Amino acid sequence: MRVPKRGCPTVAPVAILLALMATLAAAPPAVPAAPQRAVARPSLIVVIVVDMLPSGKLETLKPLLSGGLRRLLDAGRIHPACAHAHAATLTAPGHATLLSGLLPRHHGVIMNEWYDITAHREVSSVEERRDAPADAAGHDRYRNLIGESLADLMKRSQKASKVYSVAGKNRSAILTAGHAPDGAFWYDEKTGEFTGAPGVRARLSGWKPAAGIIPDAWSYPLRPEALPDDYPYETPPRVAPHSLRAEEGASGGKAARSRGRRIAESPWLDWLTLELASKILDDEALGRDAAPDLLVVALSAADHVGHGKGPDSQEYLDTIIRVDGWLGDFMKRAAAAAAPSGGVVFALSADHGVVPLPET
Numbered sequence: 001m002r003v004p005k006r007g008c009p010t011v012a013p014v015a016i017l018l019a020l021m022a023t024l025a026a027a028p029p030a031v032p033a034a035p036q037r038a039v040a041r042p043s044l045i046v047v048i049v050v051d052m053l054p055s056g057k058l059e060t061l062k063p064l065l066s067g068g069l070r071r072l073l074d075a076g077r078i079h080p081a082c083a084h085a086h087a088a089t090l091t092a093p094g095h096a097t098l099l100s101g102l103l104p105r106h107h108g109v110i111m112n113e114w115y116d117i118t119a120h121r122e123v124s125s126v127e128e129r130r131d132a133p134a135d136a137a138g139h140d141r142y143r144n145l146i147g148e149s150l151a152d153l154m155k156r157s158q159k160a161s162k163v164y165s166v167a168g169k170n171r172s173a174i175l176t177a178g179h180a181p182d183g184a185f186w187y188d189e190k191t192g193e194f195t196g197a198p199g200v201r202a203r204l205s206g207w208k209p210a211a212g213i214i215p216d217a218w219s220y221p222l223r224p225e226a227l228p229d230d231y232p233y234e235t236p237p238r239v240a241p242h243s244l245r246a247e248e249g250a251s252g253g254k255a256a257r258s259r260g261r262r263i264a265e266s267p268w269l270d271w272l273t274l275e276l277a278s279k280i281l282d283d284e285a286l287g288r289d290a291a292p293d294l295l296v297v298a299l300s301a302a303d304h305v306g307h308g309k310g311p312d313s314q315e316y317l318d319t320i321i322r323v324d325g326w327l328g329d330f331m332k333r334a335a336a337a338a339a340p341s342g343g344v345v346f347a348l349s350a351d352h353g354v355v356p357l358p359e360t
């Protein structure tokens with residue numbers, strides 16, 4: 001097997017799994033509460049995946065958090081001993097395992113990319129079948145996803161159940177949504193917009209996130225909980241502000257680094273993902289009838305930031321803090337939407353952790 005060209009490092013298994021099992025009111029309690037009682041029959045399940053979140057990181061950062069992550073820490077049921085059991089703790093197998101509960105040899109996604117000895121070439125975890133039906137959102141479209149997941153079980157047990165996923169990466173959206181989702185959407189760094197399989201792509205047409213939210217540069221307060229901003233071994237630029245504008249090419253032609261790519265390497269990738277998740281929540285009326293729906297929200301910014309700057313950097317810390325706030329707003333919306341019909345269950349996990357940068 002060849003070493004993949006690109007991917008997350010193989011690290012110690014992730015041990016973060018939180019579930020907020022409660023009929024949540026729209027507003028969180030002012031005082032942290034004990035774990036709330038389970039919802040008897042939720043009308044909405046929201047699975048949140050933070051891409052690259054080392055075990056124990058949230059507990060360490062807890063005093064700095066006040067949004068959705070904090071709410072899960074305070075009121076959720078925490079399973080610190082959970083761990084991925086597969087060897088290659090990468091994005092693709094991690095996401096596929098989280099929704100299926102299967103090992104890679106059973107769900108079929110062993111790495112992000114690998115050498116297929118029958119095809120005699122390298123294949124992608126989300127490679128499309130050549131004979132995939134043109135209008136399918138996911139059914140039999142991706143040849144390497146073979147196992148069944150929670151998404152498939154929900155669709156099979158109740159026809160009215162809806163399944164959606166939205167993610168910063170294509171593999172994170174595709175591999176969590178099962179074989180026949182109603183929609184799986186992901187961010188395209190080239191265009192700076194979301195896309196999806198051909199059968200559902202058109203449903204994004206005309207959608208634009210709120211303007212004026214994403215700045216032209218990323219700045220953050222320097223916090224003593226993280227390493228110095230100019231820490232060696234970070235990929236440049238090492239210090240704030242980080243431009244989020246397109247970088248001009250050497251000859252003034254094609255951008256050397258598009259704005260879409262730069263946003264993907266910033267916390268605002270997750271803001272965009274949560275904006276689209278909110279739209280799906282509203283447009284598809286998720287959680288508003290007796291048939292339970294599934295919405296997977298895969299937040300990829302921490303992975304992009306962590307790869308370049310490390311998990312103890314100012315940038316990574318700022319990303320988690322911002323995402324915590326945006327996630328809190330989204331969770332309130334989801335809880336309010338689902339409350340009359342049964343309530344919502346939130347589950348949070350990482351697909352993998354990460355090793356720290358070397359010491360100086």
Ligand SMILES: [Zn+2]
Nearest residue numbers: 008051052091
């Ligand atoms: Zn990942």
